[in-house]
Amino acid sequence: MDTFVESSWYFARYACPQYDEAPLDKDKVDYWMPVDQYIGGIEHAVLHLLYARFFTKVLRDIGLTRVDEPFSNLLTQGMVCKETLSCEEHGWLYPEEVVEGKCSQCRKPVQVGRIEKMSKSTKNVVDPESLIKKYGADTARLFCLFAAPPERDLDWSEQGVEGSYRFLNRVWRMVVDNLSLLRPVKPFDGKSELDDRLSRLRFKTHTTIKKVTSDIEDRFHFNTVISGVMELVNAIYQFDLKKTKDELTLSVVKEAIETVIVLLSPITPHIAEELWEKLGEKESILKTPWPAYDVSAMVEEEILIVIQVNGKLRSRITVPVDSSNEEVEKIALSDEKMQGWIAGKEIKKVIVIPKKLVNVVVR
Numbered sequence: 001m002d003t004f005v006e007s008s009w010y011f012a013r014y015a016c017p018q019y020d021e022a023p024l025d026k027d028k029v030d031y032w033m034p035v036d037q038y039i040g041g042i043e044h045a046v047l048h049l050l051y052a053r054f055f056t057k058v059l060r061d062i063g064l065t066r067v068d069e070p071f072s073n074l075l076t077q078g079m080v081c082k083e084t085l086s087c088e089e090h091g092w093l094y095p096e097e098v099v100e101g102k103c104s105q106c107r108k109p110v111q112v113g114r115i116e117k118m119s120k121s122t123k124n125v126v127d128p129e130s131l132i133k134k135y136g137a138d139t140a141r142l143f144c145l146f147a148a149p150p151e152r153d154l155d156w157s158e159q160g161v162e163g164s165y166r167f168l169n170r171v172w173r174m175v176v177d178n179l180s181l182l183r184p185v186k187p188f189d190g191k192s193e194l195d196d197r198l199s200r201l202r203f204k205t206h207t208t209i210k211k212v213t214s215d216i217e218d219r220f221h222f223n224t225v226i227s228g229v230m231e232l233v234n235a236i237y238q239f240d241l242k243k244t245k246d247e248l249t250l251s252v253v254k255e256a257i258e259t260v261i262v263l264l265s266p267i268t269p270h271i272a273e274e275l276w277e278k279l280g281e282k283e284s285i286l287k288t289p290w291p292a293y294d295v296s297a298m299v300e301e302e303i304l305i306v307i308q309v310n311g312k313l314r315s316r317i318t319v320p321v322d323s324s325n326e327e328v329e330k331i332a333l334s335d336e337k338m339q340g341w342i343a344g345k346e347i348k349k350v351i352v353i354p355k356k357l358v359n360v361v362v363r
Contacts, residue, residue, distance in 0.1 A: 007048055008055040011035050012065060022064070029065045038071035039150075041079065049074070075220055078153040080144070082124040084113035092123040096130075115155055126156060138268035139165045145222035145267055168271055171233060171264070175257060175275045178241045183280045185247060187255035190294055198252045201235055202297045205256045208232045209293040212263050222267060229263050232256060254279075259291055306357040307332050309341045325352040332358040 015032035016025035040049065049071075056070040085093045087103035087110055097104045118125045131140050143164040148154040175182070194202060211228050215221045236256050239249065258279070265272035265285050276285040300321045305328060307315040315337040319328050329350050332338060338360070345362040352358050 004047070004051055008051040009059060011052070011070060012056070012059065012067070024059070024064045026065055029067060033065070033067045034069055035071045037073045037075065039075045039077060042076055045076065075150060077150045078148060079117040080154045080156060081115050081117050082126070082156040083115050084122050084124045086111050086113060092121070094123045095126065097123075117153070118156070131161070135161060135165045136168075136270065138168060138271050142168065142226065142268055146226040147223070149223055150220050167230060167233075168268060170237075171260065172271065172275065174233065174236060175261075175278060179278060181241050181250055182254050182257065185250045185254050187258055188248075188251040190297065192248060194248070194252065196301075198249060199297075199301070201239070201256055202252055202294075203300070204232055204235045205259050206293040206295075206297040209259060209263070209291050210298070213290070213293070216266075225263070226267065229260055232260055236260070261285070262288055262291055303355055305332070305355070307335060307338055308357060308359040309338070310361060311359060314338060314341050321355075325354060328352055328354075328358060332360070 012024055012029050012033060016028040019025040019028070038049070052070045056065070056067060059065045060067060085095065085098055087093055087106065087108055089106050089108060090097075090103055093103060093110060098110050101110055102108060103110055116122060116124060128140065139161060143157075143161045144154060146164060147157065147160055188202065208228050208231070212225045215225045215228070236253060239253050241250065241253060244250070261272050261275050261279075262285065265276075265288075269285075273285050276288070281288075302318045303321050305317050305319055306313060307317060315332075315335050317331055317335055319331055323331070329352055333342070333347075333350070342360060342362055347360060348363055349361040350358065351361070
């Protein structure tokens with residue numbers, strides 16, 4: 001039979017692979033179907049997706065199932081794209097067939113064409129084996145998920161791959177360089193009072209957990225997941241652990257570091273598993289529960305307010321979260337940068353948008 005026939009109903013058979021009295025066990029198919037999430041490229045929209053829906057309705061009509069639709073949710077992923085390379089004598093070239101801008105076979109100049117979806121026919125492909133050999137599989141995974149939202153096309157970039165590799169090395173150093181300090185300490189349990197600096201790190205840790213969880217569960221936006229984890233890594237690097245012997249500081253930082261590793265584990269499983277073990281964890285990170293965010297840690301004590309003069313950004317201030325409009329206005333007008341912008345001018349109006357900005361209108 002044509003492979004399209006088999007691929008149009010295999011998901012129903014997955015629900016009852018051992019059943020040998022008929023093609024399908026109706027009760028088990030009813031229990032497992034429909035498939036929760038369908039992910040495929042745009043080329044599937046008029047092939048597999050359409051055929052699968054047709055077959056499902058036929059199976060229903062002939063009494064083998066009671067299911068009307070095979071899939072509950074659809075995510076159409078973008079293509080991986082790359083510029084094409086060609087030689088007037090040898091046609092399309094693989095990237096490794098180009099040396100210093102010339103064809104490796106005839107040494108004639110190579111023409112760089114437009115960016116198109118990766119295809120063996122145009123040879124604008126990257127060999128996964130060479131990529132993994134140079135950078136590791138985690139770098140390739142991280143770059144592909146970071147470069148674009150899943151529904152958009154992804155333009156391949158060597159610089160982007162290098163950037164992903166540098167980030168993973170930064171995460172590695174963050175853990176390995178501080179192992180002797182981190183291993184004996186337990187992650188912060190939320191039971192002690194923290195100073196402002198540690199409170200800000202814990203705030204960042206738990207808002208990152210909340211954002212990452214939402215971005216994965218609700219939108220599959222792994223690119224914003226990764227950018228959120230990168231911000232948390234930057235916050236952790238503000239602490240020079242070798243200059244502190246304070247156990248409370250180390251425990252808050254360890255909580256943040258463990259959060260980074262667990263949040264990255266679905267994206268970069270190999271480095272996450274390795275770092276998890278180095279921290280002294282006995283059980284695989286695969287068996288570690290997804291972190292829950294602590295609502296009490298996400299209560300903001302201060303907020304950032306933008307200050308404008310005649311609608312143009314001129315300064316920023318932080319104020320207590322419960323400040324009144326009058327207090328925010330007073331702090332804004334006394335800001336050192338603002339003093340220079342309003343000196344010698346008449347203040348016509350001060351507009352305060354709560355928790356966002358102050359706009360000073362001058363003449």
